[in-house]
Amino acid sequence: MTLRHRPERRLRRLAAVLLACVSATQAAHAAPATTVRPARETLDAIVDDAIARYQPPGLAVAVIVDGEVVYTRTHGERVAGTGEAIDRDTLFKIASNSKAMTAALLARLVDQGKLAWTDPVVRHLPGFRMHDDWVTREMQVRDLLIHNSGLGAGAGDLMLWPGPNRFTRADVIRGLQHLEPVYSFRSRYAYDNTLYIVAGEVAAAAGGAPYDVLMRREVFAPLGMDRCQAGQWRRDEVGNLAQPHANGEAGAPVAVGLDAEVVPDVPMMAAGGLRCSLDDMLRWTRMWLRPEQSGLDAEGRPWLSRAQREEVWTAHMPMPLTTRMREWDDSHFSAYGYGWRLTDVDGTWKVSHTGTLSGMYSALTLLPQLDVGFVVLINGNADELRTVLTQALVKGFTRPGEAGLDVAHYAALLARERAARPAEDREAALAQPRTGVAPDEMASLTGRYRDPWFGDITICGDGARVEFRSAMSPRLHGTVMRSGSRLLVDWTDPGVDAEAWLDFARAGGQGTRLSMAKVDPEADFSYDYEDLDFERVDDCTTP
Template identity: 25%
Template sequence: MTTTTALRSYRWFSMPLLLALTLQQRPARAEDPLARIVNGLSFDQFIQKTLQDYAVPGAVVVVSSAAGNVFLKGYGVRRSGEAAAVDGNTRFQIASMSKFIAATAVGTVVDRGIVSWDAPVRTFSPNTALAEPYASQYVTLRDFFAHRTGLPAYTGDLLNQLDYSPAELVHRARFVQFDHSFRSKWAYSNYGIFLGQESAARAAGMSAPQLLSTAMLLPLGMIRSAPTQAELFKDDNRATAHNIDGSIMPYENVDKFSGAGAIVSTGSDIAQWMTMLLAAGTFEGRQVLTKETVTQIFAASMVQGAGGPLHDPNDSAGLGCESYHFLRWRVIEKNGALNGVRTIVTLIPERGIGIAIFANKQLTVFPEAVRAEFLERELGPSGQDLQAQIHEEQKGWNAILDVPQPPADAKPLTHDLSAFANRYVSLVYGPLTVVHNGASLAVKIGAHDFPAKLSHWSADTFLLTFENPDIAPGLLTFTFKEGEPGATGFDGSTVPNALTVNYGHFDRAE
């Protein structure tokens, strides 16, 4: 699934009034949904209660309209056990919300006529290629940003940790074998978003982070936002990452994949970007995106399946976002998760209003709970107990951290552990060394020995796992040839469940 030095202030909400964290007034309306008392609670009181219910240390909630800010408030603390409060200028990693912003940045290059959503990427980025020749010939930016290229879901995420250059990351994509046909289904791919953004940025003569900054963040006056993790550390007003149990956990660095998840931003900054989209691409009288490009980004480009609070069966991928219906209204949304942070942004274009929520806790459904309450207050009661449903969904988010367990009928090893220790190589990931440490096997991947470990699964198959829970595990089945010492390679194509990925084929390095 996050440095800009030339900062420019365009708007009043970078002023001390915002730094003091005030609640902005909504424009006068016959009935204000956010001021309405529902079940004895105002919207602000609901947020405070829900923060406590999910034991979230801190959060920021912003409601923005086509005319500007409606509601902006910080809740709780930046770091558990300390007094410093979250406010509208507290920096958060926004995780996969970055994909939505990346799509808008690429949209500016579309508007300039340098690239097109639907022209083959090879026409402006000939170095971008995929494993299937037909896909290489016809893949478009729409395919990459709507997750319909044929790349397996989540495959390639490990590459973000291996210190390859952007050019090398583009080159290695051609070795990732498809697990379904081009454009046949939706499969979430951080690697695919990177490839799309990188291709468009290079066509415009920029790096992917430069495109994010110069095309979107700076023009909107997002002065505390940047496309790399380093922005977090510009001052102390940043959200600390907290684990499920409330303990502090390390920040996750996904800079290599840029707009797939690396942007750092604040509630006040993201409000400016939301306002631009809700105003059909204009901001303070300036056109940032054409109305047509905003429409294309929001458009349904690939059915994903049931989604949204009401489980719309035609939930669809847009470009860096998704869309579903809530009652009769079409909703545009993107959520995100990295170590110790959850985010969501939800827009209702027909109503010209939207909400964004950032929370500094691992895999919490707090953002979805607040979003659902907002939708019911703004659009009307759903007729369902959405809060109970979302509370139940927390179990599914927690399950992401569960390590897959060996089958009940697991077979014993057929070789000594020492037979697996060797140096292997993959066209996708590069070198991988298996090290025998007494009763266990450790793994070092890439030129800088990124660590992992192997645990026995069954026979000559091992489970590959990482300290970072956001890097999916995989099953590696080792092969042996008679008369040769040690394993000759391994295959990672067996995927027992949705929480594991295919790491492809590795051969023994000669």
Template identity: 30%
Template sequence: MKRLFVVLLAWFSFVVSFKTQAQNFVTDSLDNYVRQGMKDWNLPGLAIAIIKDGKVVAMKGYGVRDIKTKEPVDENTLFLIASNSKLFTATALAQLDYDKKLSLNDKITKYFPDYKLYDANTTNLVTIKDLLSHHLGTGTFQGDFTFWNGNLSRRQIMAKMKLLKPAQQFRQSFGYCNSCFLTAGEVIPLVAGKPWENYVQDSLLTPLGMTNTYTLGKGAAQRKDVAKPYSTVFTGKLSELPYDLVDNLAPAGSLVSNVKDLSKWLLLQLDSGRYMGKRILPWSVLQKTREMNTVISSTKSSVYPSHYTGYGLGVFQRDYNGRQVFYHTGGADGFVTNTCFVPEEKLGIVILTNNDNQEFFEALRYQILDAYLDVPYINRSKQALQVFKPQFEASVAKVKAMQARVKGNAPSLPIPKYVGTYINELYGPISIVQNGKDLQVNFSGHATLKAKLQYMDNGEWLLTYNNPAFGIFPLQFKIDQNKVVSTFIKVNDFIDYDPYLFVKVDDKKPGV
């Protein structure tokens, strides 16, 4: 009996110690940790909400939403949450599956008979569930240079997907695909009689009282209390970016929200589809989104207490010190965000930030998980910074070295030889025109995107986009028999990993 008492006492002490660790971090250490992290990572603003046991135990804004006006971030400050929109799309489709309006196993050609992918067998087999699970076999972000912030309509994007040549096997690999989520989301108007944005508003946002969440990004810059987007990528300096406009990819990432509203979404996830005691969604709907459809990794992490990572429908999942954690991140130009929930612990976390070139938003999430899931303390921000900082400094140094090579040297051919129209089958045409001693690239697929080409040396030019989010890169032209044949054009990996081959189609000089 005494032995049992000792064991129970030890267990009680462990539980109290565990709860104290979590409470102490949130109540005593969170503010200092966040402020130091924001300083270390050059982060203008951050908003966070933590939910535990059915209550919001922390909800706060830090820093500023605008570095010029110094207007502060608070719980109502709006951020573009990008791919955190995906679980809303998947949940809406799972609800329609529950209502027998569709089946997640329906082939997509049932709804779009003319829909085609690169491979005919994939076209004939691909289902709504495949699209929501990133099963297409394409590479991560493949095609997004063409689609992201572009001029194409939703249906035009779907039509272009047949040009995405898979680098992997259908249903055998994970390739993160925004155009897949768009395609799945476009089934909604066909079965529900209203566009994706209206259905998500009516079935999810309004019932949850998410009154300051917007399904489309159009007009975000004019909304009250919206954070401005910033980045330090390529130059090392905090630069303001244009707001993304990805409403043509809306089901994949157009939502604009704040931590106050997103805490309601997490409370629903943690209460089996209920909010404030009211049933909003059947539990089976949430279950469908959480079933693992794609194994991403089954290798033990060397950094975190985790052994596997997978993907359900619009949500990642992994084990973390013995608990099942569901999460997603969202990256828009100038914003990186995450949402996370641990049903076994009734724990939810949402973090929104307005500098896209930092990993503090993730380090903070893991720090909170460590505190609540009894992981021995290690400063996750400092740990991540040790890896990030040398890579970041090397990237900035590389750009500065290229800029220093612009010295007025003359290219191998006269400037007019480079002028003309160039075409990539997926993207379409671009025009290269003369701009004084330099060249300028005009991108027909984007309303305002341009790039400056300055000759460096050894056949290399410096490509600098007018939108800093797209990046700064070296560029070479392929020249054959004194004629320009083609060039590869690269954008920031944050947008698309693949370079695009553009082939010159004429020697005529188009208008500027």
């Protein structure tokens, strides 16, 4: 047995122990005969406090109990300042909550005998390549869904966003071979998006139709998710769309990245590109909580077989159990299924996922043993809002009647976490004054640079400034600035919210190389500048 197989063997033993713990947790905490429901006034108070505290541009919230929608609430505007109100049919980008739908699509194909979870990926996509040939051969369909590839968190995400851009799914898949792993295959969890794009293409190959066609046919149509959108569509024909927002002056929301008339079929569709309304997400939620009542075919058979439902919600990959999870929820395990996060909270099972795009946040939380589900959709930058709102809603069911577990309580805990973090270096970097750089100051460094997976960029003079431009990702355009002793790029687009350091190096006769890194180390990992390795290939005067 080679050394490469040993981490997988250890991981399987650990997963078996973890699965036993999950089963024991479920058996020890059987669902009560009747779930205690907070009064509507209690739920309203939670949502009111969240709105008042964080003032999102738009918000849609719902609670479903025992198969019944017991609470819905919509607030705000699709685009700030327009007066166009959010309602239950408003489409939101659900971001990474798309992953569970992609996994379910694959599960449908498994039920239909068109693929198996243990199929090698190359059986369906012969051109698929990872950086390591052994990993290429061994990668199975199931591995695409559980973040165990060995790639670093968010590796290759700059091919997906900020969008829209010029990368295709073929570009993303072709670029994987250039992304060097930072861990051994199957040895640990590190969140990725790019392999979900591969999963979508596996579905297309096995299902005999493009991903968006399969998603509409196999998921949206049978479950009655009529407003959900996949692939390319026309904005004005669909209508009622929430748009993403960034924080403008004095924190006021400003719409960014507005949809054009034709909404494109973006490469990240299978990882985070689907859009759905609140009512669509409630139908999706009901199917998982009440499969015997939702999505039945003409013969009364459930939309997914019991075997595939269990496979999707099996703890396939251990995840870190954080201090917050232990202290807030008394959690004992954490794992990833196929497109779902699995844990326990206050003695009951929790199945959930979140979705995060610049200016759009979502959360879907299920407590299957209590037959309870929550949907939260927000069209603004709202990480903390999503966290405290979801947490307060969950506690209303897992610790009913216990005072003080409200929005204010969890907001205070987050503030305490921030205060405890050493932030001196981060704050110093962000606070450094910036000055423009004249082209003659960088004459020896300007030119065209190339990365094997991201493609070409130019760093060239434009009047009195030096501009950074990406050929494949047009929104990555900004001005080169000096901050202290270093250079950074200040992006022009307010929706691109993670500035990047520019570090140039000359390696003997090998020419000039450029590496990049996030100025704010706490910025979203999808700005994976650290995976880039540019080489200067031409000067600025060449057409």
